[in-house]
Amino acid sequence: MGSSRAWLWPYVRAERAALALVLALAIASSALAALPPWLSKRIIDEGLIAQRLPVLIRLCALMVAVAAAGFLIGAVNRWAYVRASGRILFSLREAVYAHLIRLAPEFFRARPVGDLVTRLDGDVAEVQRFSTDTLLAFVNGSLTLVLAGALMVALSPRLALIAAAMLPLQLLVRHRTRHWVADATRAVREQTSEVAQFFVETLGAVRTVQAAAAESWEQARLTALNASLLRRITRQQLIGYGVGGVSALLSHVGTALVFVAGGVMVIHGSLTVGTLVAFTAYMARGTGSATSLLGLYTAWQRAAVSLARVRELMEVRGDSAAGAGGATPPSRGLVEFTEVTCRRTGLARPLFENLSLTLPPGSKTVLYGDSGSGKSTLVDLLRRFAPLESGSIWLDGVGVGEWHVATLRRRVCVLEAEPVLFRGTIAHNLRYGNFDAPEEAVLNAARRAGVDRFVLRLERGYQTHLGGPGYGLSTGQRQRIAIARALLSEPSVLVLDEATGNLDAASAQAMHALIDEHFPHCTRLVITHAPERVPGAARVLELREGRLHEHAPIQVAHG
Ligand SMILES: Nc1ncnc2c1ncn2[C@@H]1O[C@H](COP(=O)(O)OP(=O)(O)O)[C@@H](O)[C@H]1O
Numbered sequence: 001m002g003s004s005r006a007w008l009w010p011y012v013r014a015e016r017a018a019l020a021l022v023l024a025l026a027i028a029s030s031a032l033a034a035l036p037p038w039l040s041k042r043i044i045d046e047g048l049i050a051q052r053l054p055v056l057i058r059l060c061a062l063m064v065a066v067a068a069a070g071f072l073i074g075a076v077n078r079w080a081y082v083r084a085s086g087r088i089l090f091s092l093r094e095a096v097y098a099h100l101i102r103l104a105p106e107f108f109r110a111r112p113v114g115d116l117v118t119r120l121d122g123d124v125a126e127v128q129r130f131s132t133d134t135l136l137a138f139v140n141g142s143l144t145l146v147l148a149g150a151l152m153v154a155l156s157p158r159l160a161l162i163a164a165a166m167l168p169l170q171l172l173v174r175h176r177t178r179h180w181v182a183d184a185t186r187a188v189r190e191q192t193s194e195v196a197q198f199f200v201e202t203l204g205a206v207r208t209v210q211a212a213a214a215e216s217w218e219q220a221r222l223t224a225l226n227a228s229l230l231r232r233i234t235r236q237q238l239i240g241y242g243v244g245g246v247s248a249l250l251s252h253v254g255t256a257l258v259f260v261a262g263g264v265m266v267i268h269g270s271l272t273v274g275t276l277v278a279f280t281a282y283m284a285r286g287t288g289s290a291t292s293l294l295g296l297y298t299a300w301q302r303a304a305v306s307l308a309r310v311r312e313l314m315e316v317r318g319d320s321a322a323g324a325g326g327a328t329p330p331s332r333g334l335v336e337f338t339e340v341t342c343r344r345t346g347l348a349r350p351l352f353e354n355l356s357l358t359l360p361p362g363s364k365t366v367l368y369g370d371s372g373s374g375k376s377t378l379v380d381l382l383r384r385f386a387p388l389e390s391g392s393i394w395l396d397g398v399g400v401g402e403w404h405v406a407t408l409r410r411r412v413c414v415l416e417a418e419p420v421l422f423r424g425t426i427a428h429n430l431r432y433g434n435f436d437a438p439e440e441a442v443l444n445a446a447r448r449a450g451v452d453r454f455v456l457r458l459e460r461g462y463q464t465h466l467g468g469p470g471y472g473l474s475t476g477q478r479q480r481i482a483i484a485r486a487l488l489s490e491p492s493v494l495v496l497d498e499a500t501g502n503l504d505a506a507s508a509q510a511m512h513a514l515i516d517e518h519f520p521h522c523t524r525l526v527i528t529h530a531p532e533r534v535p536g537a538a539r540v541l542e543l544r545e546g547r548l549h550e551h552a553p554i555q556v557a558h559g
């Protein structure tokens, strides 16, 4: 576990000044909190028993002042703490997110979004809380313990020894139960991921749920998931309570022993009542902090579960986005596949073996084949969304591995059946094609793609907010936004991967016309289930059983 804590350290260290302040204030408030029992001893022995009223009043006033100072210190402390821990939490979360967002698509295929969200949200918070709080609780608890312990020893060494006798036993209890705590915690975290995934899945596809009239079915699934979560939480809580409870019980035994021994000493006259009262007050404080220090041990077992879950994400290696650098020659759009072999996990045979293909600059090719034959995979390989096993793929004579990955992906633009739009304005969504494009270029692209036609009818035009993934726009309208994005990214290769699949015949025709009008110099690859509907293709290829078969270009029937 050493390395996992080391990974955390820089984030905590960045806030060391604020944490030091928090710590100093915590120390000050512990010191203040140590005063009242001492004061009450003096109130009893010097004020009450000695019957001196002025002393009594002065000591009581002092007690109020101590409480007021404690309140002020506590307020500043809380403020500094919230800011420091918030910054640690958010920088941790940003680091994990920055890592995730760069991982290869394969990773996300195998990983439910709900699980990722739970780790980013709950587990990172768990880790932060532990790292910050432990640090403070540890220092604070040790300080209180040392202070209370010293005072206890000063008051009566013999009683102090009795009071400390239970500590080793308590530690043993914590240590023996550490695996139970970790297992129960892991079970809770995993089920929390399941529930989050359920929400992401069903709310993200609410139309499918409603179309299948599966509302009650899904409701029942949630109830079952929750029942299981409740069982796990109950188990975790009971284990936590049991461990803490046994530990507390032992400390009560210690307290009882002190009272018995202290009582004997008072009866024999070797201890004053005031001293015994003060001693037990310090002992309450001391055993309190000892218990919370021991509790940290258990808390660490829990936090380690979350830390492992976050670490697991951080250890997934991404596609090293490094390439030959950003500077690339102006692209012509020459695509060459030579002897490419691709295997997919879970498939018995390679998707294709020794596949070769050349798309000359500015050409238009139609590609069809059964679904699952690997058409999209070809494009993924070209854009480095899938790892290349053997063979080579070139764009303009440069191996795709040599390209700066971001440049490569702008050069090869893909339009898919359901363009993804993000929350935000239409203007923001258009910019996804090129974040550096000037306002004018964005509007120009939108006009050319026919986005104008429907946006200008909207009350707020390009500033219209899209609620969710393209909510409120038809597929055809979203497709036009995707075309405008493509115009902005100025590709040299444009792939339509079943882009017209969800459009009616007329819209599909319009889309093909728009593409041919605005991207005449691009190398165009049209992947489709209906090759007979694609106009103007020089070549027609079929991908069947891992091989490309050339067909005669089809005469497109109009009308
Ligand atoms: N990222 C991936 N990891 C593993 N297998 C994948 C991945 N993407 C696609 N596949 C599998 O590869 C095969 C080809 O998929 P795909 O290229 O999408 O086919 P097509 O586009 O021709 O319908 C399918 O069996 C699919 O399940």
Ligand SMILES: [Mg+2]
Residues within 6 Å of the ligand: 375, 376, 377, 497
């Ligand atoms: Mg496909």
